[in-house]
Amino acid sequence: MPVDRQQLEALVAEIGRFYVREKTMRRAQETIRRALAEGEPSPGAVSAYLKAARTYFAGFAREAHAHLADVDRRLAHVSQLQYNLTAERGVTARRIEATQGVLARVEEFAAE
Numbered sequence: 001m002p003v004d005r006q007q008l009e010a011l012v013a014e015i016g017r018f019y020v021r022e023k024t025m026r027r028a029q030e031t032i033r034r035a036l037a038e039g040e041p042s043p044g045a046v047s048a049y050l051k052a053a054r055t056y057f058a059g060f061a062r063e064a065h066a067h068l069a070d071v072d073r074r075l076a077h078v079s080q081l082q083y084n085l086t087a088e089r090g091v092t093a094r095r096i097e098a099t100q101g102v103l104a105r106v107e108e109f110a111a112e
Contacts, residue, residue, distance in 0.1 A: 003046050028052035
């Protein structure tokens with residue numbers, strides 16, 4: 001199945017915007033750029049490029065998903081902490097109201 005050249009060029013340009021340090025992906029990027037500049041890349045060259053891109057970006061995708069799961073867990077913990085502290089604050093505020101009321105009544109008796 002032939003690859004649409006415009007779509008391939010768009011993918012090469014998109015990947016080209018990433019800072020790629022890994023040698024295999026850098027080499028694949030340069031190889032496909034040269035092949036596109038020289039004409040129509042062979043199906044083997046396209047296949048090798050797509051394989052390198054899939055391998056390279058799949059690792060980043062796994063890492064990003066793991067990071068997102070970690071951040072979500074931490075956010076859930078923070079939300080639970082906030083909920084607990086809000087409830088604790090409410091209890092403490094009611095305790096202050098109650099003790100202030102008692103202290104005010106004590107002062108009324110002391111003033112008599």
